[in-house]
Amino acid sequence: MGLLVAVSNLTTVPWDNDPTGQTIATLTDDTAVTFDTASGARALDEAGTYRVEERAVELTVRRDGTQVGSPREVAVDADADSTWRGSGSGADQTQTITVLIRAPIGASGARPGVVFMHGAGFGTAYNSFGDVAATLASAGFVTAVIDKPVWSTSDITRDYPASARVYDAAIDLLRGLDDVDAAKVGIYATSESTWISQYLLADDPQVAFQILLSPMVFPPRQSLGFFISQDFALVGANDGYQSIVRRVFNADTALFGMTNFDLDLPESSAYSIPTLVAYGSKDVMTAQVEGVKRILVEAHRAGNWDVTVRSYPVANHVLRLGDEAETGTKFADQYVDDLTSWAAGTVAGLKQTSERVAGDVIYQSIAVPDDLQARRALTVYGAILHAGTVLLLLATAVAWLAALARRIRFRLRRANRGVRYPGLGFRHGFGNALVTLAVTTMATLLLFCSGLGQVIMGVVRLAWGAAPDEEPGVMWWSWPVIQIVCTLVVWAWSRVFARLIEVAVERGILAWPPREGSIRGVVTGAEPVLASTRFGRVLFWLTAAAMLHVLFLFAFWGLFIY
Known part of the structure; x- marks a missing residue:
């Protein structure tokens, strides 16, 4: 019995949850994003201004980012789409990716563009971001949603730098279109892809803006350790089960070929461009208070003061009002309108007149466990x-x-x-x-x-x-x-x-x-x-x-x- 008690104590990992109950008070509960359009600037296009057309393009990309052949126009057909068509191995492994492009019909001049970046899982060009991509397209943007670049990897072995190169290939595809302004192409990154976006911005500093939905600001070991520890408590698990979390997130996963736990994220350029950060008050996965502080510090260090933060009541990790696993779950009330307004005003170069930090009070239950190793x-x-x-x-x-x-x-x-x-x-x-x-x-x-x-x-x-x-x-x-x-x-x-x-x-x-x-x-x-x-x-x-x-x-x- 003494030996068993000794083993339990020797394998215990210390964990400090303090400070608990951190908050950032917002300046107003009105999340609307407005700009100064009085000085002769044309009125900004709103959602629903244009009808939207769709077309699909295929790219074959290696994990090292090089393309095999040229982009190929294909028919738009969700039922015919065969995702994750890959071959080869290692750096020469290729994946054929569908890019679903939505464009406004009748919009004059070169339009701004947005490339969407997937969160965790295995999203495709046809089953991801459809509602928000269509809304932005109806407001004058050319949007691109791609099959998530995964090759032969899994969620725990995902190649983030290689994924960043594929998203950059989609950005270059938009930049090369006649109806797109190459200097005004930005990204929409959610959850897991906000790690990938950091590599993307390090490789391509010409990205015009970014919309970060529930960003995972800290490296995976700290971000996931926070998420799991907090959620064990929220679901009502006995405190004893927290000891499991501590041991798991102090594992040396590199021994098993899983190196993503300890990413060396290129933060110096991650928030150097105009940035919209959006959280839901019922998001149980992200460290919002420390995340906002870290984003602001890194943005200001890079000379960027154009950071807007929005917190939406009732919304969850993907800014939906309920269980996303259920079909038809809606976005938080004004979220899509707000991001559309922000993106339109930002690419137009207008001065923002609304508060930078608005919406619900930003809350975080426990500290990010930065001592995990x-x-x-x-x-x-x-x-x-x-x-x-x-x-x-x-x-x-x-x-x-x-x-x-x-x-x-x-x-x-x-x-x-x-x-x-x-x-x-x-x-x-x-x-x-x-x-x-x-x-x-x-x-x-x-x-x-x-x-x-x-x-x-x-x-x-x-x-x-x-x-x-x-x-x-x-x-x-x-x-x-x-x-x-x-x-x-x-x-x-x-x-x-x-x-x-x-x-x-x-x-x-x-x-x-x-x-x-x-x-x-x-x-x-x-x-x-x-x-x-x-x-x-x-x-x-x-x-x-x-x-x-x-x-x-x-x-x-x-x-x-x-």
Whole structure:
């Protein structure tokens, strides 16, 4: 018990949530963005001014950013779109990407442009940003939505610099169009893509402006650590489950080829252009107060004072009023109108007359955990422990299945002969104790997985805009129950081993020197301590080792901190 408690404490990662409840007071609750149009400037186009036409272009791009061949005009057909068509490997790997371009019909002169950048997941040109891209196009912008550049990567291995080069290729495509003003092409980046946009602006300082929706300002380790820690609390998870967050986000993921946790983001140029930052008051994923402060500091350091911040009440991480997983979920009331006005006034070079920081009070529940770091020793120990536990559990399951098959086979062969099944030969009640403790330990493991699974599902639903359950259920009461059961299991195992020692003493095995013939009697099964069969003895020690690893697994995740 002392060893398990020691492991739990030694693997604990310190975490400071202070200061909590940070706020930035906005200057007005009116989010409208207005400009000075009195001095002879033409009135700005509004949403709905123009009808919109669509056309599609295909690009084939390597991960190093070079294009294969020329852009190809294709038919606009969402049903015919085959996304993520890739080939090759490494830097030479290519992906054929659809670019869906929306343009205003009848707009005179060269128009400003916007390229949309995807958040997490696997968005396509046809299923992403349709409403806001069409709105901007109806206000005179030429917009481009592309298939998310992913190649053969996953969410945790995404190649952000390479993605930035593909988005830049889409920007160059717009710049090359006759009806687009090449000097007035900006970006619309949301969530995960606000990491990519930083690489993009470092590569292409000619981007005219940027709209950042719920920007992930800090590197992934800090941003995701904040998000998960905050959401574990919001869904009602027991505080004990927070220890899991601490250990996970201090993992040295580079050992497993996942280097995105610790991105070296090029912040010096990330906010050097006119910037609109938009948050929802019910966004449970971003550190808004510290994020706004960091953006303003970096923007001012780069000589940019054209930063506008808007906070929308009730809106979630993607500025929707509810669960985005549900079809037809609307944007926050004035968000699309506000960003359209801001973009139109910005590209026209007008002076903004509305407040720079407006809308709902900007709030942040806990501090960004900037002390998170890759802890290699903890990661190596955890990886070995988990791998060993899985292997032992699989071996134990195979052994018990073999025991069951052995019993069935014997009964089938001896059914008509009246011969009694000899069993595994367990003695002194060790067989019953083994089954009882193994079942209890595994039931506790299932309860742990159930509680953690409910927490994870609650966090996912919260991230998509759903409200947490009124009663947290298993995720709350499972932790203390597991702690109590684990203590009882350790005590019960100690009773089994104490009885094992007593029997061994009776057999003379633990005497010095051992009683003559005692060891031979145990090995041959003539005077068994555990079981008279070799298979029974192997099964016992294999099961005991697996259950011990499960207990150390619990200790690693902090279940033995009382």
